[in-house]
Structure formats: structure tokens, C-alpha cells
Amino acid sequence: MKKTLCLLLAMLLLLAPAIAQNTYKGLPVIKAATNKADYRIGSEWVRGSWNIMPELEVDILKVSVPNNKVKFSFQTDSDSINFTIKPGDSKKFYVLLNGNDYALTEIQGFGFDALKFSKANTKPAFSFVYEQNQDNEFLNTLREHYNLDAVVAGAANDTERALRMVNWVHQQWNHNGMNEPSKPDALTILAEAKAGKQFRCVEYGTVTAAALNAIGLPARRLGLKMKEVETTQYGAGHVLLEVYLPDLKKWVMLDGQFDVMPVLNNVPLNAVEFQQAIANNYNKLEIRSLSGTSKTQYINWIYPYLYYFDVKFDNREGIALDRKKIDGKQSLMLLPVGAKEPKVFQIVNPLDYCKYTTSVADFYQAPEMSTKTGTARK
Known part of the structure; x- marks a missing residue:
């Protein structure tokens, strides 16, 4: 009997660490x-x-x-x-x-809830500058060196051009959220990617926007931020882009990291429309991707970021430009009606570069386009 008890006690002592490891605090x-x-x-x-x-x-x-x-x-x-x-x-x-x-x-x-934005003001209160692509040496170099015309050759419309371009950028490197290029411009990023470097979502947005601007489709980098942007320690933001498609006369969201364009009823969506469609038309919503990105996985990942939206006032391409600001601020942030204006990013980083609006008219005004830009799309 004593031997049996001793044996059981020994077994319990041996098992105790394993049992203890099943919980912590x-x-x-x-x-x-x-x-x-x-x-x-x-x-x-x-x-x-x-x-x-x-x-x-x-x-x-x-x-x-x-x-x-x-x-x-x-x-x-x-x-x-x-x-x-x-x-x-x-x-x-x-x-x-x-x-x-x-x-x-x-x-x-x-779950999914549609955000509310102001639609009362139809006249924009802010103005933006977009690339006109008139003898832009930076964009001409990008277009010629990487043969961007071949990427979109034969595309039937602007939607297809945009899809092909975001797919091309998506393939240039594998995502790495910790790496930054030596300089934040598209030519440097692509050169360093060719040498084997990998980069963040920011660089996918930068390069895709520049490539689209190079072929005559006005594009702008778009920052997304979670509702909890001020208190989340890590991963509170994501960067992608929007492109203006002249044949549809609307802004459309693209995500180069995931090779994505959201579409509802065969109409490409901007970022705010995408957020609304997730909440109101999930089953009909399509994630269009030439590399086959999963709708379920992408929406699960992106949805929390679709709360705060910000773009720069000056979206021209090039290096060492004197960038437009309004009241010393470089960007406009669109926030839902009643939402707090965030002042900090990820607990410690000042978020002090934005003007704020709740108006979609402010955020989604059509860019002015030159006739020369139109010829670049052919």
C-alpha cells in the first residue's frame, strides 16, 4: 500500500509542471x-x-x-x-x-456597422493638388524603366488598368512590416526591392500610386486607422491607395499589399463605400484580385482599419517638392460623425499633421485633369 501511494505521489509530482503550464495568471x-x-x-x-x-x-x-x-x-x-x-x-x-x-x-x-458621415455639404471646404504628369521627369523615368505601358497594354478600361497595375506592384516584393527603404520614393523602393529587400504596406501604397500616376490615372496614398488608434500599441494603421478612374468618374480603393479592389454590383468602390458595403451588402460584395485574395480573410483583416481615413493635400510625384499645406497641416482626415479627433498614433506618436472633416464631399472631390494626362492612358 505504501509503495502504491509513493508511486502515485511521484507521478503527481512529475505531472505537476505540465498541469501548471495549462494556465498562467x-x-x-x-x-x-x-x-x-x-x-x-x-x-x-x-x-x-x-x-x-x-x-x-x-x-x-x-x-x-x-x-x-x-x-x-x-x-x-x-x-x-x-x-x-x-x-x-x-x-x-x-x-x-x-x-x-x-x-x-x-x-x-x-460585427459590421456602417459608419455615418456628413453628406449635407456638397461644396468641398478643402482643395487638393494631384499629379498632372506634364513632362514629369520622375514619372517618365519610372514609366520607361519599368515598362509600365506593357503592364496595362490591351486593358479594356480604367478599372482593368488599375487592377493590372496593383497586381504588378504586389509581385515586386514580399511584405515585411519592419523594413523601410533608404528613401521613400517609388524609384528607390523598386530598385531596392529588385536587390532583394522587402517592405511595408506603406511602400506598396507609394509605388502603386506613383505607377498609376505615371500612366495618367490620378492616384493618392490613403492612410487607414483603427478607432482605437490612440491606445493600440502596435498595428493601429494600414496604408493603401485610391485611384481616380476617369471613365467611371469616381475614386476607387486599391490595396497593393493584398492585391485587392473592392467591387459591388460590378462597380469598384472607394474606401468609405467599401466600409458601407461590408456592413450593408456583405454577401454581394466582391474582392477582385488577380492573385486570388480571399474575401473572408481580407475583410476580416481590413475592416477594423476602416474608421479613420487620411490623404495628403499635395499628391504630386517627385522628390524635394514644396508641398502644399493648409494651416500648416499636410493631410485631411475623414472621421465618422461624432468620432473623436485622434491626436496620438499608437500611444506615443503625435498625430499632429491633419485637418479634420466628416464630409465625404471634402474627401472625394474629383481631381482636375489635364488633356495631356488623358493621352498618357492610351
């Missing part, structure tokens, strides 16, 4: 030997895009829930956790990386 724990993880929303896996970061106070993944609830899985190289999540839910757990560092991870479920 009252929360579940899963293990990982590498800092990459996959997750699944419903039936779709997102592979290799999640970085386990113990240095963050909490690492938050927002999960869209189109139909009231969804099954969710989080999988490391050696462990996993599964649960059902609903809009408004918050599920927290720790990832123990290499047996040493605990990464607090929070999964937040959210």
Missing part, C-alpha cells in the same frame, strides 16, 4: 517553439501571418463575425486552442514561446 496557455502562428476563422485558414510578440502588453486579433457566431482556432507549431466567438466577445490566452516568454493574446469578435 488564470488564463489558458498554449506552447510555441517559433514566433509564427496560424489561425482559422470558420473554415478558412490564415497561414503564417501572425507574429507571436511577448514584448507587447497584449496582442489583439480582431475577428469578423458576419453571422452571429463563428468557430475560431489558433495554432502554433506545437499546440492549439479552439473556441466559438460572437460579436463583442473577448477571448484571452497566453502563448508560451520557447518555454520562456509569455505572449498575452486577445481575440476580439466584432
Whole structure:
């Protein structure tokens, strides 16, 4: 009997560390030997895009829930956790990386709500400057050196031109959110990408906008920011672009990092229209992508960023230009009616370069286009 009790006690002592590792500070724990993880929303896996970061106070993944609830899985190289999540839910757990560092991870479920913007003012209160592409040496070099005319050759319309160009830029390098080019212009970025460097969303936006401007389609880089932009420690913003399509007479959103154009009822959408369509027409909404980007995965990722929108007043292409500002501010931020005007980015970075508006008329006025720009599109 004593031998049996001793044996059971010894087994419990051996198992105690393993049992203890199932929770940490009252929360579940899963293990990982590498800092990459996959997750699944419903039936779709997102592979290799999640970085386990113990240095963050909490690492938050927002999960869209189109139909009231969804099954969710989080999988490391050696462990996993599964649960059902609903809009408004918050599920927290720790990832123990290499047996040493605990990464607090929070999964937040959210539904889709259409933001409200002012439509009362039809006369814009601000003005923008766009590239006219009149003997612009910088753009001519970009267009000729990278043979951009060949990229869009044979395209039936401006929508197809834009799709081909964003796909071309998407293929020039793999995304790396930690790398920056030596200079922030399209020629430098492409040259360094050719040498093997990888860059952020910012550079996809910069290069795609420049390439579209080079072929005569007015484009502007667009910054997106989460509602929690002031209090989120990491990943509170995303950069993409919008292009003005003359044959449709409207602005259209493009995302070079993901090779995406949102479309509803065969009409390409700008960023605000995209946000509204996610909330009101999810099933009819199309994510058009020449590389096959998943609608579910992209909308889940992008939706939280579709809250604050900002563009520069001066969208000309070139180096060392005297850029237009209004009251010393370089950008206009569109925010929902009743939303706070953010003054800080990711807790510590001053957000002091914007004028603010709630008017879509201010934000989406058509650019002035020269006749020479039109010939560049042929």
C-alpha cells in the first residue's frame, strides 16, 4: 500500500509542471517553439501571418463575425486552442514561446456597422493638388524603366488598368512590416526591392500610386486607422491607395499589399463605400484580385482599419517638392460623425499633421485633369 501511494505521489509530482503550464495568471496557455502562428476563422485558414510578440502588453486579433457566431482556432507549431466567438466577445490566452516568454493574446469578435458621415455639404471646404504628369521627369523615368505601358497594354478600361497595375506592384516584393527603404520614393523602393529587400504596406501604397500616376490615372496614398488608434500599441494603421478612374468618374480603393479592389454590383468602390458595403451588402460584395485574395480573410483583416481615413493635400510625384499645406497641416482626415479627433498614433506618436472633416464631399472631390494626362492612358 505504501509503495502504491509513493508511486502515485511521484507521478503527481512529475505531472505537476505540465498541469501548471495549462494556465498562467488564470488564463489558458498554449506552447510555441517559433514566433509564427496560424489561425482559422470558420473554415478558412490564415497561414503564417501572425507574429507571436511577448514584448507587447497584449496582442489583439480582431475577428469578423458576419453571422452571429463563428468557430475560431489558433495554432502554433506545437499546440492549439479552439473556441466559438460572437460579436463583442473577448477571448484571452497566453502563448508560451520557447518555454520562456509569455505572449498575452486577445481575440476580439466584432460585427459590421456602417459608419455615418456628413453628406449635407456638397461644396468641398478643402482643395487638393494631384499629379498632372506634364513632362514629369520622375514619372517618365519610372514609366520607361519599368515598362509600365506593357503592364496595362490591351486593358479594356480604367478599372482593368488599375487592377493590372496593383497586381504588378504586389509581385515586386514580399511584405515585411519592419523594413523601410533608404528613401521613400517609388524609384528607390523598386530598385531596392529588385536587390532583394522587402517592405511595408506603406511602400506598396507609394509605388502603386506613383505607377498609376505615371500612366495618367490620378492616384493618392490613403492612410487607414483603427478607432482605437490612440491606445493600440502596435498595428493601429494600414496604408493603401485610391485611384481616380476617369471613365467611371469616381475614386476607387486599391490595396497593393493584398492585391485587392473592392467591387459591388460590378462597380469598384472607394474606401468609405467599401466600409458601407461590408456592413450593408456583405454577401454581394466582391474582392477582385488577380492573385486570388480571399474575401473572408481580407475583410476580416481590413475592416477594423476602416474608421479613420487620411490623404495628403499635395499628391504630386517627385522628390524635394514644396508641398502644399493648409494651416500648416499636410493631410485631411475623414472621421465618422461624432468620432473623436485622434491626436496620438499608437500611444506615443503625435498625430499632429491633419485637418479634420466628416464630409465625404471634402474627401472625394474629383481631381482636375489635364488633356495631356488623358493621352498618357492610351
